[in-house]
Amino acid sequence: MRNKQATIQDIAKTLNITASTVSRALNDHPKIKKSTKELVWATAKKLNYQPNTIASSLRKGKANTVGMIVPRINRHFFSNVITGVESILNPAGYNLIICQSEESIEKEKMNINTLIASRVSGILISLSLESTKYEHIKHAIRNNIPVVLYDRICDELDVCKVENDDVSGSYELTRHLIEQGYRKMMWIGGTRQLNTYTNRFAGYSNALAEIGIDAEKLPIFEGSISLETAYEFMKTYLDENPLPEVIVSASDYMAMGAIVAIQEKGLRIPEDIAISGYSNEPFAGLINPKLTSVEQFSKEMGQETARLLLGQISSEIPSKVKQKIMIRPKLIVRESTIKSKIIKSI
Amino acid sequence: MRNKQATIQDIAKTLNITASTVSRALNDHPKIKKSTKELVWATAKKLNYQPNTIASSLRKGKANTVGMIVPRINRHFFSNVITGVESILNPAGYNLIICQSEESIEKEKMNINTLIASRVSGILISLSLESTKYEHIKHAIRNNIPVVLYDRICDELDVCKVENDDVSGSYELTRHLIEQGYRKMMWIGGTRQLNTYTNRFAGYSNALAEIGIDAEKLPIFEGSISLETAYEFMKTYLDENPLPEVIVSASDYMAMGAIVAIQEKGLRIPEDIAISGYSNEPFAGLINPKLTSVEQFSKEMGQETARLLLGQISSEIPSKVKQKIMIRPKLIVRESTIKSKIIKSI
DNA sequence: TTGTAAGCGTTATCAG
DNA sequence: CTGATAACGCTTACAA
Numbered sequence: 001m002r003n004k005q006a007t008i009q010d011i012a013k014t015l016n017i018t019a020s021t022v023s024r025a026l027n028d029h030p031k032i033k034k035s036t037k038e039l040v041w042a043t044a045k046k047l048n049y050q051p052n053t054i055a056s057s058l059r060k061g062k063a064n065t066v067g068m069i070v071p072r073i074n075r076h077f078f079s080n081v082i083t084g085v086e087s088i089l090n091p092a093g094y095n096l097i098i099c100q101s102e103e104s105i106e107k108e109k110m111n112i113n114t115l116i117a118s119r120v121s122g123i124l125i126s127l128s129l130e131s132t133k134y135e136h137i138k139h140a141i142r143n144n145i146p147v148v149l150y151d152r153i154c155d156e157l158d159v160c161k162v163e164n165d166d167v168s169g170s171y172e173l174t175r176h177l178i179e180q181g182y183r184k185m186m187w188i189g190g191t192r193q194l195n196t197y198t199n200r201f202a203g204y205s206n207a208l209a210e211i212g213i214d215a216e217k218l219p220i221f222e223g224s225i226s227l228e229t230a231y232e233f234m235k236t237y238l239d240e241n242p243l244p245e246v247i248v249s250a251s252d253y254m255a256m257g258a259i260v261a262i263q264e265k266g267l268r269i270p271e272d273i274a275i276s277g278y279s280n281e282p283f284a285g286l287i288n289p290k291l292t293s294v295e296q297f298s299k300e301m302g303q304e305t306a307r308l309l310l311g312q313i314s315s316e317i318p319s320k321v322k323q324k325i326m327i328r329p330k331l332i333v334r335e336s337t338i339k340s341k342i343i344k345s346i
Numbered sequence: 347m348r349n350k351q352a353t354i355q356d357i358a359k360t361l362n363i364t365a366s367t368v369s370r371a372l373n374d375h376p377k378i379k380k381s382t383k384e385l386v387w388a389t390a391k392k393l394n395y396q397p398n399t400i401a402s403s404l405r406k407g408k409a410n411t412v413g414m415i416v417p418r419i420n421r422h423f424f425s426n427v428i429t430g431v432e433s434i435l436n437p438a439g440y441n442l443i444i445c446q447s448e449e450s451i452e453k454e455k456m457n458i459n460t461l462i463a464s465r466v467s468g469i470l471i472s473l474s475l476e477s478t479k480y481e482h483i484k485h486a487i488r489n490n491i492p493v494v495l496y497d498r499i500c501d502e503l504d505v506c507k508v509e510n511d512d513v514s515g516s517y518e519l520t521r522h523l524i525e526q527g528y529r530k531m532m533w534i535g536g537t538r539q540l541n542t543y544t545n546r547f548a549g550y551s552n553a554l555a556e557i558g559i560d561a562e563k564l565p566i567f568e569g570s571i572s573l574e575t576a577y578e579f580m581k582t583y584l585d586e587n588p589l590p591e592v593i594v595s596a597s598d599y600m601a602m603g604a605i606v607a608i609q610e611k612g613l614r615i616p617e618d619i620a621i622s623g624y625s626n627e628p629f630a631g632l633i634n635p636k637l638t639s640v641e642q643f644s645k646e647m648g649q650e651t652a653r654l655l656l657g658q659i660s661s662e663i664p665s666k667v668k669q670k671i672m673i674r675p676k677l678i679v680r681e682s683t684i685k686s687k688i689i690k691s692i
Numbered sequence: 693t694t695g696t697a698a699g700c701g702t703t704a705t706c707a708g
Numbered sequence: 709c710t711g712a713t714a715a716c717g718c719t720t721a722c723a724a
Binding site: 354366369370402 | 720
């Protein structure tokens with residue numbers, strides 16, 4: 001049993017030609033005779049040859065690898081973005097190295113460093129909650145690695161960006177609530193340091209402004225975007241304050257926490273209090289009552305992100321103009337915000 | 347602005363020493379003077395040096411990279427396994443390349459090939475639904491790449507394996523149902539070609555055998571593990587057949603589909619018909635009624651998988667004995683199967 | 693404690 | 709259409 005992998009040298013030797021010819025044949029170079037190519041391919045298969053991407057990358061100075069940093073892989077939104085990215089990058093011959101920042105800027109820095117060390121062809125990144133400084137990302141850019149920001153972006157970096165149109169998503173949602181007759185609203189969401197939550201609040205605020213209501217004067221709760229945070233907060237809030245007509249949540253998870261708290265008090269949704277979420281997690285259509293939310297087209301976002309990156313990689317001179325793509329979200333109206341009992345299904 | 351990345355040669359030149367010394371200093375080699383090390387580190391930082399993993403991997407014949415194949419990344423179970431794997435592999439200096447087979451054996455083969463081409467140090471794989479032949483995996487093994495199977499395993503391959511104890515998980519669950527007084531059960535699950543579903547059915551069947559019931563004689567539905575499949579099936583089944591007392595589902599998603607169908611008929615859970623799921627998806631504790639399920643400790647499974655791989659990588663001579671680890675699941679009893687109305691919370 | 697030199701497997705360039 | 713040669717950046721015997 002042989003221990004070593006076959007190389008192009010081995011193929012060359014068995015055929016009495018040189019390694020360069022083999023290399024060219026394997027890469028389907030136009031100037032190689034059809035017959036030689038076929039010989040090479042045949043012996044490659046016979047010798048169980050597997051190309052060594054590492055050697056090739058070293059020689060070419062670039063790896064056929066793209067790095068992708070996500071805050072958390074187990075969020076449905078992000079895993080769908082990943083799937084979208086792969087659907088474009090794999091056919092183009094690139095592999096994905098996925099890193100999780102776990103919402104920590106320190107891990108994000110480490111991720112960037114390993115990706116630079118791996119000489120990836122590009123980096124896709126959605127910022128962690130802690131990321132307010134961007135030196136590490138500039139560092140990658142200085143190393144001539146194309147960077148594309150997606151979802152959680154920032155103004156300070158001059159790179160391609162793919163963004164959800166959170167302002168309009170949240171605006172449409174709030175319009176719907178207004179049309180249903182709700183006025184005494186309450187906002188719950190993540191801290192407004194992240195573009196995502198700033199924008200969702202802005203959409204909410206804009207829609208309310210149109211009917212002369214100042215969103216800042218309505219109740220607001222901002223905290224970490226988790227079921228537990230919202231649940232704990234709501235449990236006491238509901239006892240000590242007048243009931244809002246509708247809770248507008250910037251996250252399905254927070255909405256879910258609120259729902260549990262509301263139902264524990266014996267209140268009915270939407271009769272006693274209505275509620276909406278954001279980002280249309282799979283459970284939104286499954287829970288009782290079904291939750292009104294906003295679909296973000298995460299897979300499409302991944303595809304756009306990957307396409308932008310491929311554009312950056314192929315353009316030799318880094319193009320001056322950095323594109324910015326907006327993904328339009330779609331309002332999904334379900335039971336939890338409907339006053340009239342005409343119910344849409346899953 | 348310089349275009350090229352700094353190399354150890356650059357550091358060597360600025361310090362008037364050789365590249366080998368720099369290399370050794372950077373790797374904290376014991377025989378290098380403390381003072382030289384510090385000089386090297388300082389200039390490395392000054393020159394903005396980033397090690398080139400590709401060159402290092404080529405030289406060493408191994409990449410500090412591990413390949414991981416998952417059927418689907420957007421399943422909570424799998425993304426948690428990934429998190430577990432990373433929690434062990436990253437600190438050990440390895441990067442993860444994640445590939446999705448999307449339940450297709452063809453994609454799985456392609457994944458294996460790119461991973462071999464990337465000269466990964468090891469491959470972690472959970473088989474796709476279509477995988478009944480294993481030539482591609484043996485191919486990786488022949489190339490001396492350590493392979494560890496997790497979750498969806500098979501007997502034919504002589505490698506390390508990490509498995510969920512599905513038999514006992516399902517057995518405990520069925521015991522609980524029996525204790526609640528249910529007898530007229532119905533099984534819904536995935537096709538029994540995969541160890542996962544065979545085993546879950548076995549646990550169910552064993553528990554019933556103990557009280558003299560033949561599971562094969564009770565109603566059984568097997569299909570693809572999705573909400574939609576179960577929903578469509580149940581919608582007609584419930585109309586045309588006597589109601590079972592409890593539906594035992596091998597998957598939370600299928601259980602969810604059944605629940606939607608049941609509730610659409612105006613039947614109450616668990617009063618008219620009880621139901622249980624498997625794998626404790628996040629929504630299981632959120633839906634109404636809360637769903638009895640089985641927690642699988644996916645993150646721990648990932649950690650065990652990674653540890654086994656590290657063991658294989660470090661042992662020069664591939665150890666004859668291939669370990670097999672069982673992860674014990676835990677029954678989570680919730681409202682959906684409780685006859686007496688003593689309700690446990692999330 | 694440091695230097696010398698060879699080589700990992702490819703591919704770009706130049707020459708023929 | 710194919711060959712010869714050098715080089716990508718790093719590590720590691722071996723030598724000093």
